[in-house]
Amino acid sequence: MKPAAGQIRKTAYAAIILLWMVAPLFIGKYWTDVLNNVAIYAVLGLSLNIILGYGGMFHMGHAAFYAVGAYTTAIVNTAWGVPVLWLMPAAGLAAGLFALVVARPIIHLRGDYLLIVTIGMVEIVRIALINNVFGITGGANGIFGISSPSVFGFQVNSIVAPAHYFYLVTAFLAITIVLFYLLENSRFGRALKFLCSDEVAAQGSGINTAGYKLAAFVIGAVWAGMTGTLYASKMGFISPESFSFWESVVMFMIVILGGSGNIAGVLLGAALIIGLPEIFQGLQQYRLLIFGLALMIMMIFRPQGILPPKPRSYPIDKLEKNEVSF
């Protein structure tokens, strides 16, 4: 029975990937742009998933890292004309450094305290951006005139041709999925999941819990920062409004509702939370109300999310052949 279930799963994944890849050929510009947003939020959700899903840290300020990346890109690109895609590593680095500095003193805080501090952090970042901190963020109006990305000399303009941008962001999403899948199954990923389920036991087993938590924060932030580059180059302008506390809530909901700790769950969460409101546009004003109710109902009936991670298995036959490493 088991191989059959696995087979169905594989076929389903292949069909979804195929559908996703050919979708822009059949749907209009508007819907391609919706898919672009889904992809961006999927990457953001995956990056938050490292912190929230694997690490179990209730972090609700992810928009701050996203903002640092997007603003780094926008400032350097508009000031010196450096091509945006080259700025991706710089944006990631800036967000990572920011996370390192900010997360270091708060990493030991318990669940709900961490949550409230990260909310405070993202609000401070937003207020700093509005106040035109260091005179480089453009205040409440933000920054205009960010150039669109170019791949080997080919201009990818998301407004004229969302389909071109679609393949760029899909490529980034694919790389993210593969890397995070490897990370999940690495020594690092296992250690994170362990300390998430029982911190004291993990510490007792010699895991440097504070170090691992901090590393998870930084990795998540680096990825959110790089996604910030994609967002800035997609829109052409950015303003503090795009990085409000609600952005963080949306990312948080994607992970929690989709299935925290599971890549497929987070992808589903992004599709539902970003895609569904577009389908039911008549209900636009009830959108947040419905999400709020969904959060409450899910916590009561299915707190692990729609697609929770499967428990890790160590097949006995592979163990004996030393094919599974610990």
Add this chain to the structure above:
Amino acid sequence: MEQFFTQLTNGLAVGGIYALIALGYTMVYGVLKLINFAHGDLFTIGAYLGLTLLTSLALTDHIGGIAGILLLAVMAMGLVGIIGILLDRAAYKPLRTSPRLSAVVSALGASIVLSNTVMLVYGPSTRVYPQGLLPSQVFYIFGLPVPVMRFIILGASILLMIGLYVFIQRTKIGTAIRAAAIDQDAARLMGINVDRVIMLVFFIGPALGGAAGVMVGLYYGQITFTMGWTYGLKAFTAAILGGIGNIPGAMVGGLLLGVIEALGAAYISMAWKDAIAFFVLILILIVRPTGLLGERVAEKI
């Protein structure tokens, strides 16, 4: 000197409002160890219900200004308290035995639901409270101006706080609340109906928050459906500042935060006013997570 004094009285008035909201956080946290994220939105509902009662019943015309406002505040408090109990039934009661963080996520969902319900009922734009209900005179102490309004707001919040303190410390029900906060199981063994205590806490806390909502409406004259979030976070900061779970701590923390914020806005930067509370929050959690009046409790393993 005059500016300092003006900011000080302003800070104390706003601080009294923060303290009233903070009491709701701290009481719920004391008994359930839960951050009731939706508490700020209950405060908003209080402000809007106050406005509805004010405009639809026209109490102030029938029985005079101050008496009308008092009656109205009591009605708003009762209604918000009932909503608080309903909120507990819907969002938290099913999660009593679940991991604590499930309840926190549910609280967040409840907060979104409440604030959006207010938006759908009253519309997304700012609403204006009728003016001139509270005396707008200014009297002078040693030549320094004190608007009567600030005095009334601070006085009302201090009266409510003293009332709560006496209730918690001196009555049998108050003793039950304190017992349930210390050890629920032991309290249950002593014959205390802990479910009833939780219900009561979810009535009193939101009722005080509702009173704070009416005060903000009267003091600032305008209310929006999103204000619960900012006030809620600041009041939560106040609760942490004083030591969460500690009732006098919430009062001290509220007044202190109000003054810090007002002085910070005046002497450091007006544009950074909203960030000051968050800096205080982060600082206090890093340096002294138990707050000013909190007791250090070793974490149980």
